[in-house]
Amino acid sequence: MALTGRIALVTGGAQGIGRAISEALLREGAKVALVDSNPEVARECRGRLEEAFGVGSSLFFECDVTDWAKLQEVFRKTVKHFGHLDIAINNAGINNEKDWQKTINVNLTSLIKGTYLALEHMSRENGKDGGVIINVSSMAAFMHSPHMPVYTATKYGVLGFTKAMAEASAVGNFGVRINVLCPAYVDTPLLQTIDEEDKMGRYFKYKEELRQSMHTYGILDPSLIADGMMMIIKDGSLNGAVMKITASKGIHFQNDEPMSA
Numbered sequence: 001m002a003l004t005g006r007i008a009l010v011t012g013g014a015q016g017i018g019r020a021i022s023e024a025l026l027r028e029g030a031k032v033a034l035v036d037s038n039p040e041v042a043r044e045c046r047g048r049l050e051e052a053f054g055v056g057s058s059l060f061f062e063c064d065v066t067d068w069a070k071l072q073e074v075f076r077k078t079v080k081h082f083g084h085l086d087i088a089i090n091n092a093g094i095n096n097e098k099d100w101q102k103t104i105n106v107n108l109t110s111l112i113k114g115t116y117l118a119l120e121h122m123s124r125e126n127g128k129d130g131g132v133i134i135n136v137s138s139m140a141a142f143m144h145s146p147h148m149p150v151y152t153a154t155k156y157g158v159l160g161f162t163k164a165m166a167e168a169s170a171v172g173n174f175g176v177r178i179n180v181l182c183p184a185y186v187d188t189p190l191l192q193t194i195d196e197e198d199k200m201g202r203y204f205k206y207k208e209e210l211r212q213s214m215h216t217y218g219i220l221d222p223s224l225i226a227d228g229m230m231m232i233i234k235d236g237s238l239n240g241a242v243m244k245i246t247a248s249k250g251i252h253f254q255n256d257e258p259m260s261a
């Protein structure tokens, strides 16, 4: 998929991984709607992106992805403004084991809603031209870590939901490729929640083990995650792919054993 003139929507787009992917898309000539709940980081991000890529190449929406009416409106307004939608990246996510129901709501429930909204605007079932969806999970979906059990559960959920939806898209001929990306630790503000008792909750006592895990597995630069995203976006053969990005193996794919009856 060549990216000039393509239209993308990125949730949690103003900071960290979402920002890195938004910048990569803009560099390649796409237009990007950034959706973020944090007005301060969004303001700073907007200034930088408009300076670097020009006013008009990006749209900014202050929106909490858990607000269903607002999320619907953001997709609608993006399509109205740019004409259509080609790429949706459900990236917004949090680590909050204290308010764990919020973690499920942001990381899993809202990602499911974002996927369905993207399909509404891209699927051939609805008379649209197809596209690509990337859902952000984590290497936490392959680990059984005691440090963030609910976060881990949401990322398992994202993995399972996305693989099932990819099959649904293939069977239903939606014309939409749906893939999942699982990074290991990435150098973003999210990692700072390790020092916030308010976010770690009862698992705060494991923070040194968690820090040790980061030391063992390494911390990646967000630009590498953006590289992985761009690979998925451009490779039209990928549907249902599970991309892992780790310090030891770099960008690679999970290959499942074929299931025997």
Ligand SMILES: NC(=O)C1=CN([C@@H]2O[C@H](COP(=O)(O)OP(=O)(O)OC[C@H]3O[C@@H](n4cnc5c(N)ncnc54)[C@H](O)[C@@H]3O)[C@@H](O)[C@H]2O)C=CC1
Pocket (backbone or CB within 6 Å): 011, 012, 013, 014, 015, 016, 017, 018, 035, 036, 037, 038, 041, 063, 064, 065, 066, 091, 092, 093, 094, 106, 136, 137, 138, 139, 182, 183, 184, 185, 186, 187, 188, 189, 190, 191
């Ligand atoms: N940083 C890491 O080590 C890893 C992160 N991930 C996942 O990558 C995704 C992005 O994470 P980071 O960039 O690291 O986090 P981050 O905290 O640096 O950035 C997340 C962005 O999402 C926004 N956001 C948070 N909740 C939101 C909501 N309810 N509605 C709209 N926007 C919201 C924040 O304002 C922020 O701009 C998350 O899904 C995270 O779980 C996956 C693996 C590793």
Ligand SMILES: CC/C=C\CC(O)[C@H](O)/C=C/C=C/C=C\C=C\C(=O)C/C=C\CCC(=O)O
Pocket (backbone or CB within 6 Å): 095, 137, 138, 139, 140, 143, 183, 184, 185, 190, 191, 192, 193, 194, 210, 217, 244, 246, 247, 248, 249, 252
């Ligand atoms: C305070 C911490 C908050 C959040 C952390 C995260 O955002 C995050 O999503 C967690 C990531 C956890 C990563 C853990 C493990 C990394 C493992 C490896 O790198 C394993 C190496 C190779 C495996 C190769 C393979 O199986 O393909």
